[in-house]
Each structure stands twice: as structure tokens, then as C-alpha cells.
Amino acid sequence: MSVIVFSLLSGLVFGIGLIVSGMADPAKVLGFLDLAGRWDPSLAFVMGGAIAVGVMPFAAARRRTVSFLRQTMRLPTARHVDRRLIAGSVLFGMGWGVAGFCPGAGLVALGMGELKAAAFVLAMLAGMGALELLDRRSANLRAA
Amino acid sequence: MSIDWNSFTPGSAVAGGVLIGIAAAMFVLLNGRIAGISGILSGLLQPAKGDRAWRLAFVLGLLAAPAAYLLAGPFPKPQIDVGWGALVLAGLLVGVGTRYGSGCTSGHGVCGLSRLSPRSLAATAAFMGGGFATVFVVRHLLGI
Numbered sequence: 001m002s003v004i005v006f007s008l009l010s011g012l013v014f015g016i017g018l019i020v021s022g023m024a025d026p027a028k029v030l031g032f033l034d035l036a037g038r039w040d041p042s043l044a045f046v047m048g049g050a051i052a053v054g055v056m057p058f059a060a061a062r063r064r065t066v067s068f069l070r071q072t073m074r075l076p077t078a079r080h081v082d083r084r085l086i087a088g089s090v091l092f093g094m095g096w097g098v099a100g101f102c103p104g105a106g107l108v109a110l111g112m113g114e115l116k117a118a119a120f121v122l123a124m125l126a127g128m129g130a131l132e133l134l135d136r137r138s139a140n141l142r143a144a
Numbered sequence: 145m146s147i148d149w150n151s152f153t154p155g156s157a158v159a160g161g162v163l164i165g166i167a168a169a170m171f172v173l174l175n176g177r178i179a180g181i182s183g184i185l186s187g188l189l190q191p192a193k194g195d196r197a198w199r200l201a202f203v204l205g206l207l208a209a210p211a212a213y214l215l216a217g218p219f220p221k222p223q224i225d226v227g228w229g230a231l232v233l234a235g236l237l238v239g240v241g242t243r244y245g246s247g248c249t250s251g252h253g254v255c256g257l258s259r260l261s262p263r264s265l266a267a268t269a270a271f272m273g274g275g276f277a278t279v280f281v282v283r284h285l286l287g288i
Binding site: 002003004005006007008009010011012013014015016017018019020021022023024025026027028030031033034035036037038039040041042043044045046047048049050051052053054055057058060061062066067068069071072073074075076078079080081084085086087088089090091092093094095096097098099100101102103104106107108109110111112113114116117119120121122123124125126127128129130131132135 | 145146147148151152153154156157158159160161162163164165166167168169170171172173174175176177178179181182185186189190197198199201202203204205206207208209210211212213219220221222223224225226228230231232233234235236237238239240241242243244245246247248249250252253254255256257258259260261262263266267268270271272273274275276277278279280282283284
């Protein structure tokens with residue numbers, strides 16, 4: 001139960017952070033991505049602030065096998081850089097550059113009642129679902 | 145390159161980033177998981193594995209963030225200048241790309257870099273590059 005409560009709280013604080021930082025405003029994001037125009041470097045400071053806070057807790061998490069709520073510590077173990085990682089990330093970056101929404105910002109803007117954010121989120125879910133189906137199919141083909 | 149000093153907001157960017165870092169740190173230390181929004185969201189599209197509740201709670205937290213922000217005052221309205229077609233295209237790219245590349249700005253950019261993961265560093269460079277390149281093409285080559 002407390003896992004669910006703290007998940008809700010984490011999402012809430014994360015979302016407020018996105019609003020405060022400007023990440024939830026597509027015009028601000030596109031201003032940050034527009035190096036050749038009138039560049040607004042603000043959003044580089046978002047990642048800086050988040051990482052400055054995050055480094056020590058993540059180092060502490062790595063030394064543990066269970067969390068403070070006795071959950072199995074599930075940190076990613078993959079360390080290799082492959083074509084899939086890079087191609088997928090480039091595609092994500094292209095989508096980010098088209099509209100200025102990353103997944104979290106889209107959800108927060110949807111929570112503000114923005115209809116256009118709803119269109120973005122629905123298309124994002126469709127894209128995720130499509131890839132999920134493709135992955136499952138190729139896994140089945142390999143298993144057959 | 146010229147810097148848009150009028151839009152430059154390093155203070156709120158750092159403050160928002162710190163909140164995002166706190167949310168990610170709280171999530172990993174208490175729940176033992178990476179606060180990667182695309183991963184948490186797409187997990188809801190998979191066949192039930194008994195982990196729907198905390199995923200849903202986190203997403204609800206993001207959606208409720210604007211309502212919580214209202215306690216302090218009106219939230220800044222996001223400025224969405226692109227059209228519906230572009231939003232759908234962006235959503236599809238973000239959905240496919242984040243699943244193919246196993247993460248987005250939160251999972252790779254915030255959590256991955258806080259863990260000093262070389263894989264996430266490569267992914268972050270790739271999606272930033274994709275975003276910069278796309279905005280350059282859209283604004284300066286196509287002139288949209």
C-alpha cells in the first residue's frame with residue numbers, strides 16, 4: 001500500500017518539477033532546442049539541478065538489494081550501447097523536436113486540460129503499443 | 145547563436161530540476177525502481193503482471209500535478225503552437241522511440257545520468273541531438 005502512496009507522491013512532485021522548471025511548456029522546450037535561433041539555455045539547468053540532487057541517492061540505491069519499503073531493488077544492468085538504443089533515442093528526440101513534448105510533459109499538460117496534449121498522449125500510447133506488439137511478435141517468431 | 149536573455153530563467157529551471165531529482169530519488173530509495181516515465185506508462189499497456197497499481201498511481205500523480213500546483217497559485221499555461229497533425233506525428237515518434245530506446249528524458253536523462261550510466265549518456269546525447277537537428281530543419285530549413 002505504501003508503495004502505491006509513494007508512487008503517487010513521486011509522480012506528483014515530478015510533475016510539479018516539470019511545471020516549475022518550464023519543461024511542461026512546449027514553446028520553452030523548442031526555444032531550448034533551437035540552437036541556431038534565439039537560444040534559451042534555461043532547460044540545461046533543469047537536468048543539472050536534477051542530477052545534482054540525484055547522484056548521491058542513486059549511489060546509495062546501488063549499494064542496497066532492497067528498498068526502504070522492502071521492495072527488490074531493480075536497477076538496470078545493461079551497460080552496452082547498441083544500435084537499438086541510439087536509433088530509438090534519435091526517434092524520440094525527433095518527436096521531442098517536432099512538438100516540444102517529452103512523455104512526462106505531455107501528461108502534465110494533459111492534466112492542465114490541454115486538448116492538444118491529449119492528442120499527443122494518445123498518439124504516444126499508440127506508438128508505444130505498436131512497438132510492444134511488434135516486439136512480442138518477433139519474440140514469438142524466435143521462440144517458434 | 146544568440147542567447148534569448150528575455151526568456152532565460154535559470155532560477156526556476158534549477159528549482160524545478162531539484163524537485164524532479166527529489167522525486168526520482170524518493171522513487172528509487174522507497175520503491176526500488178527507476179522513475180522513467182515512458183517505461184512506467186508503457187508497462188500499463190502490457191498484459192497485467194500485478195504491477196498495474198503503482199504505475200497507475202505514478203501516472204495519476206503526474207496528471208494531478210497541475211491541480212496541486214493550484215494550491216500555490218495559477219499554473220503557467222503551456223504554449224502549444226504546433227498543429228494537430230504535428231502533435232500526432234510527435235506522439236508517434238516519442239512513443240515508438242522511447243520504447244525502442246528504452247527510455248526518455250526522465251529514465252535516461254535524469255535517472256541514468258544520476259547513476260553515471262554510459263548507456264544513458266549515449267541515449268541522452270542521441271535524443272538531444274535528434275531534438276536539436278529536428279528544430280533546425282523545421283525552423284531554419286523548412287521555415288515552418
